[in-house]
Amino acid sequence: MKNIRKYLILTLAAIIISSSMLVAADTGTNQNSSIKSYKVINSTGFEPHTLDFQTSSSVAEVEVSSKVMEGLMRRNGQDIIPGIASRYEVSKDGLTYTFYLRDALWSDGKPVTAYDFAYAWKRALDPKVASEYAFLMYYIKNAELFNNGKIAESQLGIKVLNNKTLQVVLENPTPYFIDLTTTMTYMPAIKDLIDKYKEKYFNGSMPLVVNGPFKL
Numbered sequence: 401m402k403n404i405r406k407y408l409i410l411t412l413a414a415i416i417i418s419s420s421m422l423v424a425a426d427t428g429t430n431q432n433s434s435i436k437s438y439k440v441i442n443s444t445g446f447e448p449h450t451l452d453f454q455t456s457s458s459v460a461e462v463e464v465s466s467k468v469m470e471g472l473m474r475r476n477g478q479d480i481i482p483g484i485a486s487r488y489e490v491s492k493d494g495l496t497y498t499f500y501l502r503d504a505l506w507s508d509g510k511p512v513t514a515y516d517f518a519y520a521w522k523r524a525l526d527p528k529v530a531s532e533y534a535f536l537m538y539y540i541k542n543a544e545l546f547n548n549g550k551i552a553e554s555q556l557g558i559k560v561l562n563n564k565t566l567q568v569v570l571e572n573p574t575p576y577f578i579d580l581t582t583t584m585t586y587m588p589a590i591k592d593l594i595d596k597y598k599e600k601y602f603n604g605s606m607p608l609v610v611n612g613p614f615k616l
Contacts, residue, residue, distance in 0.1 A: 448463075450602050451601075454520055454524040454531050456584050464616065468614050469611060471582050471588070472485040472566070480582060484611065485501055485502070485566075487500050488578070494573030496567065499514075500565055504611060513564070515560050515591075517566050523594075524585050525543050526546075526553075536580055537585065539571060539574045540568060540569070540570060540571070541556065542557060543571075
């Protein structure tokens with residue numbers, strides 16, 4: 401099972417790398433007024449099934465998420481560089497990651513916060529949501545148990561210290577955990593909008609609020 405998971409992670413990472421090369425590296429923020437506007441047309445060959453990036457699984461959905469969303473870290477070709485997190489610290493035992501968020505905005509003008517990441521990650525692990533790629537978060541403390549409905553959400557190793565600081569405790573030292581934070585399952589989400597519009601928010605019938613370099 402572990403080998404299968406590792407293969408899937410590497411495959412997903414390869415897809416993201418290939419798609420991210422289509423975007424200029426210096427367009428990774430929507431808050432810098434000196435950056436010009438670009439129109440980008442990408443053809444994936446088929447439509448994404450959903451714009452819910454916590455439950456997405458297809459190549460088309462990876463392609464879309466890599467353009468319109470930004471995680472704590474992001475890929476620039478083969479490199480992993482700061483995204484919404486300006487920096488991060490790792491404890492000596494390799495189990496605790498503390499991410500410090502930069503000033504960033506959603507496309508509706510509201511600030512991106514640590515709560516947006518914590519909510520999205522917990523939502524991806526919620527057994528009621530049934531995310532196909534929830535296993536990508538099993539490296540987080542108690543994530544697998546929560547995803548299997550055996551413990552409460554409060555026991556997850558995900559903690560918001562303040563609006564700009566997110567702390568994550570892992571089950572075991574995982575050197576490639578930073579890589580995982582670039583994947584679409586780890587993208588942030590806005591609780592108020594999802595609570596209000598539910599599935600309608602993800603089916604393309606209304607504007608999607610995003611935090612990446614491009615808008616859909």
